[in-house]
Amino acid sequence: MPVRMQDVALRAGVSVKTVSNVVNGYPHIRDSTRRRVEEAIDELGYRMNVSARDLRTRRTGMITLNVPELSLPYFAELADSVIRAADERGWSVLIEQTGAERERELEVLAGNRRHRGDGVLFSPLALGPDDLGHFDVGFPLVVLGERVFGARADHVTMNNVEGARAATAHLIASGRRRIAVVGAHAGEVIGSAALRLAGYERALADAGIPFDPALVGEAGLWHRSTGAETMARLLDSGTAIDAVFALNDAMALGALHALHERRIDIPGDIALIGFDDVDDVRYSVPTISSVDPGRDEIARTAVGLLVERITGSTEPFRRVVPPMRIVGRRSTGDTQGDGETVVAALPGWLEDIP
């Protein structure tokens, strides 16, 4: 029933291969022939059977993006950027959600799930350093995020430590001394939480401010709700606080909520800075300062690396850390209106993974 190249060829009076050549823009075709074929295509309403082409060329032109959930704004924006970056290069993106469940994340690496597409972009959230072995997969894979370092795969990550240090340093520079942290993960040595906390501690040390565990609020999941709860706990604990570093923006928004409820003036009484620079923080009241990890750059780089692998690159695995910016807004008193100002910029870099 569906129209095949065969049918087009018959109608145009040429061979199937010539139709294929026309469709694929092969240059050595007489204009008159090309026109005849194109007319036949239009008349019959021919559309290429992608599966057949994929089978023959051993390539699908699709990549799979595995994220925890699209309803988390950071991942929605990341997916947006990835789709754009892929589209620019003519690739399509299949999206799967792992729900940050360990089992499903392992399935991504095992390749047990329906295995479509030529490669995988994977942003794990449940897996950790112990799972390093699982990352040695047999298909093109680019890992995103901070859960796993040293895997045998290309890796696009952020300069978490320096970003956190710069964010904290920015708070310190405005005279804050009692800086609370929202979102720590006790006992973790790797992952965004641990790295950002390390940056925080380093900034304190640089400024000669003693580290006070009472200022560190734990939060397992990095959602708005947990940010609000953690902030509330910190405030109720009675510890003196004059600034808050939320380890991501979702929690910063939650923390803002908790601060508002207690009618605490921001940044008058307490300054606030987040991490991720999602769109939301530009529209909260007050607007929230944040660390911009360069989402577009991350997406573009990741797609680029993946496509290189797919097309056969055998370079050593690489870790890419795009440049970052600390964006000052009203929650740290850097602006009055809705504007924003870049208060620090950190360079990116690229290194081989041994």
Place this chain on the structure above:
Amino acid sequence: MPVRMQDVALRAGVSVKTVSNVVNGYPHIRDSTRRRVEEAIDELGYRMNVSARDLRTRRTGMITLNVPELSLPYFAELADSVIRAADERGWSVLIEQTGAERERELEVLAGNRRHRGDGVLFSPLALGPDDLGHFDVGFPLVVLGERVFGARADHVTMNNVEGARAATAHLIASGRRRIAVVGAHAGEVIGSAALRLAGYERALADAGIPFDPALVGEAGLWHRSTGAETMARLLDSGTAIDAVFALNDAMALGALHALHERRIDIPGDIALIGFDDVDDVRYSVPTISSVDPGRDEIARTAVGLLVERITGSTEPFRRVVPPMRIVGRRSTGDTQGDGETVVAALPGWLEDIP
């Protein structure tokens, strides 16, 4: 280089078809044979070539979701729900962004874009009633949203008019009389803006309140920023206002921002209700009441209809309108804390498109 069924068959000492049968769970296979095949699969690390299967079965198991942008929270949450619903049925989802550009939306219908997957879920934002003809496409298509009614395709939409009426009525019930609207589109007769405005007007009429054009604020794009701008314009105009109906939640959040800046008490001075019930409105300060269009239900229904079409249904086209709820939160004084309460529930329905 890659392992084929052929290789597995050779190793297990069976025919290719038997391997295929094992992989696809065909029942009449001796246990010992099945085990041998499974061992061979493990030993060789065999993974099915999906393109070959798709070619032979004439089905890909994928659907394409076309949305404006994933960075708009409503569409991110919709995509989340669609992926879940598809996954439950064993389907994968390819996501493409149109950026709400007319050209790209037309391309979706023309099928000119790389045409992968067995069907399309399409949420247009730029196309309108004039483009109805374009929707008569040759592939399974389910339309989402309010831009186009009466297209020759299945359609999952919302009860916009009644939802808006109920939302407005809720404001009126709490004693408000000067209810501003944020996000109207002048001259539109169809689409979310027009329908929701119609519901608003109907609620006013029901209550015998005269319609005052000065209370209607236009906003082309429904973003947070335009919501803030429109709200600011309305406030600056000097019109008396004691409540705001934002035609979607993004604008409600923007409006909230503008209200806060002027230190207006919510809901004391002005009550606020939005539309969509995105996650954000549960974490703003105060939390914002909204109309919940039943996102999960929309997604599940849409995926269900699409899969039916793909598997050959020839039923008449149907329009489905899932049930809706009006969720009361602090911005309308329905709760004190972070809780929420369902202040109204509207039934859904299903109808054939002639």
Place this chain on the structure above:
DNA sequence: CTCCGCTTCTACAACGATGTAGAGTATAGA
């Protein structure tokens, strides 16, 4: 006039799976 190289096109064999038809066995019923 021949040879070479370029252009234009065709024939045929893949790519790797599954549907169909049917060949052997085993099991049960008559």
Place this chain on the structure above:
DNA sequence: TCTATACTCTACATCGTTGTAGAAGCGGAG
């Protein structure tokens, strides 16, 4: 014992495209 039925497995064609190899025509250089 013989047939009918169910189970287990195989051979072969086929899905719709593209890669390969090469044929035919043409123009220009030698």
